Amino acid sequence: MAEPMGFYTDTTVCIGCKACEVACKEWNQLPSTNGGLNTLSGDSYDNTRRLDGIHWRHVKFIEQFTEDRTDGRWLLMSDVCKHCVQAACLEVCPTGAIVRTEFDTVVIQSDVCNGCRDCIAACPFGVIEINPVSGTAQKCTLCYDRLQVGMEPACSKACPTQSIQFGTISDLKGRAQKRVEQLRQNGERRAYLYGADEQMLGGLNSFYLLADRPEVYGLPPDPKMPTRNLVSGSMFSVLGAILIALIGIFNFRNRGASEREERQR
Amino acid sequence: MSGVPSSSYFSAPPEWGWLIALYFFFGGLAGGSYFLASLIDLFGGPEDRPLSRLGYYISFPCIAVSGLLLTIDLRRPERFWHMLIESHTYRPMLKYWSPMSIGSWALMIFGLFAFVSFLGALADAGRMPWPAWRKVHPPSLLGRFIAVIGGIFGFYVAGYTGVLLAITNRPIWSDTPLLGMLFLVSAASTSAASILLLARGSHLTTPGLFSLRRMDAWFLVLEVIVLVAVILSLGPVLRAWLNAWGLLLVLGVIVLGMLLPLMLHWRRDWLGGLNMPTAAALVLVGGFLLRLVIVFSAQGV
Numbered sequence: 211m212a213e214p215m216g217f218y219t220d221t222t223v224c225i226g227c228k229a230c231e232v233a234c235k236e237w238n239q240l241p242s243t244n245g246g247l248n249t250l251s252g253d254s255y256d257n258t259r260r261l262d263g264i265h266w267r268h269v270k271f272i273e274q275f276t277e278d279r280t281d282g283r284w285l286l287m288s289d290v291c292k293h294c295v296q297a298a299c300l301e302v303c304p305t306g307a308i309v310r311t312e313f314d315t316v317v318i319q320s321d322v323c324n325g326c327r328d329c330i331a332a333c334p335f336g337v338i339e340i341n342p343v344s345g346t347a348q349k350c351t352l353c354y355d356r357l358q359v360g361m362e363p364a365c366s367k368a369c370p371t372q373s374i375q376f377g378t379i380s381d382l383k384g385r386a387q388k389r390v391e392q393l394r395q396n397g398e399r400r401a402y403l404y405g406a407d408e409q410m411l412g413g414l415n416s417f418y419l420l421a422d423r424p425e426v427y428g429l430p431p432d433p434k435m436p437t438r439n440l441v442s443g444s445m446f447s448v449l450g451a452i453l454i455a456l457i458g459i460f461n462f463r464n465r466g467a468s469e470r471e472e473r474q475r
Numbered sequence: 476m477s478g479v480p481s482s483s484y485f486s487a488p489p490e491w492g493w494l495i496a497l498y499f500f501f502g503g504l505a506g507g508s509y510f511l512a513s514l515i516d517l518f519g520g521p522e523d524r525p526l527s528r529l530g531y532y533i534s535f536p537c538i539a540v541s542g543l544l545l546t547i548d549l550r551r552p553e554r555f556w557h558m559l560i561e562s563h564t565y566r567p568m569l570k571y572w573s574p575m576s577i578g579s580w581a582l583m584i585f586g587l588f589a590f591v592s593f594l595g596a597l598a599d600a601g602r603m604p605w606p607a608w609r610k611v612h613p614p615s616l617l618g619r620f621i622a623v624i625g626g627i628f629g630f631y632v633a634g635y636t637g638v639l640l641a642i643t644n645r646p647i648w649s650d651t652p653l654l655g656m657l658f659l660v661s662a663a664s665t666s667a668a669s670i671l672l673l674a675r676g677s678h679l680t681t682p683g684l685f686s687l688r689r690m691d692a693w694f695l696v697l698e699v700i701v702l703v704a705v706i707l708s709l710g711p712v713l714r715a716w717l718n719a720w721g722l723l724l725v726l727g728v729i730v731l732g733m734l735l736p737l738m739l740h741w742r743r744d745w746l747g748g749l750n751m752p753t754a755a756a757l758v759l760v761g762g763f764l765l766r767l768v769i770v771f772s773a774q775g776v
Contacts, residue, residue, distance in 0.1 A: 305557040
């Protein structure tokens with residue numbers, strides 16, 4: 211297996227140019243929304259709206275301004291699949307369409323997926339959706355086809371400010387840690403890394419440098435694995451089955467009594 | 476976590492809609508009718524066999540419809556077999572930790588049992604040209620064996636759908652571990668109601684009918700308790716039901732589908748001869764509305 215590869219996205223240097231979105235769409239030949247007749251969302255400069263089957267990169271625009279807009283800041287973030295080390299989508303996929311590659315990334319094989327949509331409900335980040343053209347669940351592949359021939363993903367290649375950086379996870383973590391320290395020394399005390407350590411789903415192979423709470427960026431503060439409910443959910447169901455069986459057995463064993471009772475009524 | 480009651484609020488809705496709500500209902504009926512029929516067969520007397528046959532008559536058509544609903548709901552229905560066979564290697568595809576994976580296998584195996592028992596029930600009633608099929612129906616040893624194994628799969632099919640919803644990251648579904656239990660108990664009550672309705676339709680008067688009515692009342696009591704437990708276990712996520720879905724849950728599911736039938740069970744002289752069929756019909760309506768609320772209310776969050 212090759213060394214784990216991924217993205218480190220430094221949101222503090224993103225300028226919202228959407229070059230990553232365009233490069234992703236071009237390389238992966240993703241169709242336009244509604245045949246190109248997209249409408250404006252009215253939400254800042256964000257007309258992509260969300261990650262889905264035909265948008266594998268999404269630049270978020272968060273405006274933090276005072277009422278009169280004399281003071282404030284922009285938070286810009288290019289969102290993408292997190293390629294979790296413990297991946298919820300891969301865990302639940304009943305067809306085996308979702309696999310882990312030799313680069314430790316998570317890829318949906320479109321020729322295997324049958325569109326059951328279990329992965330969509332499982333992903334804690336809301337990354338996956340159905341591509342209406344293929345009828346299968348789709349998301350960022352971390353340009354698996356490019357990685358296989360030694361190229362870097364289209365989005366990070368196109369990023370003009372190095373907000374999106376591609377590399378080995380160990381190298382990226384080192385770079386990211388240095389950047390956090392630099393920002394803090396310069397007075398930006400809010401800077402921190404999201405998903406870089408193993409606490410979050412075993413580590414996100416696409417992690418972020420953020421300057422506000424995760425939920426401000428539309429990210430869950432503590433994403434969890436769906437199977438956390440497997441044991442408790444199964445146990446309660448077994449308890450239900452036992453109670454039902456007992457009620458059934460008790461009533462039919464006691465039928466003589468219930469018949470007498472019925473006759474008396 | 477300011478403003479957001481749970482981390483589950485950052486996931487995307489899978490667009491499971493009417494087909495899935497209908498599947499949850501018919502799958503519950505299929506599994507529930509089968510396990511009730513097998514319970515009647517194993518613990519009731521020989522005079523109750525007409526009643527258990529009704530359970531098998533309900534179970535097979537319902538599981539056949541279920542398979543159809545699930546296949547149509549796939550965005551690529553022609554690949555339904557990918558749930559069972561790994562399409563690259565043609566090896567069996569099975570993940571014991573994924574309810575949808577195990578559920579697909581359980582549905583197929585249960586479907587076989589439901590089919591065999593359906594034929595066995597027809598033979599037992601003398602409605603089949605091949606009386607040898609009676610051997611697959613209790614009280615024969617083979618029949619009892621089939622009833623026990625099929626009944627266990629019936630329990631699984633009736634309950635795993637709730638566990639499947641819990642093994643996601645969607646609001647409501649993944650915020651309580653009790654949906655499997657709720658669906659299971661609801662499957663028992665709706666199945667008892669369908670058997671009662673069918674028994675009335677075919678003018679059946681076996682003594683087991685009284686037991687079944689009393690059982691249904693007990694199932695309803697249990698269902699109310701489990702539903703209240705579900706509501707309490709949701710904690711701050713309960714906010715997601717402060718809308719039309721919550722209203723439907725209270726009025727349609729709890730009042731119309733549980734409390735009113737319970738009252739009709741209790742006061743048997745209210746509607747005279749219509750008491751039992753009205754109660755049974757309300758239980759069925761409530762059972763369907765319950766699945767509708769659970770499926771749709773988590774989509775819009």
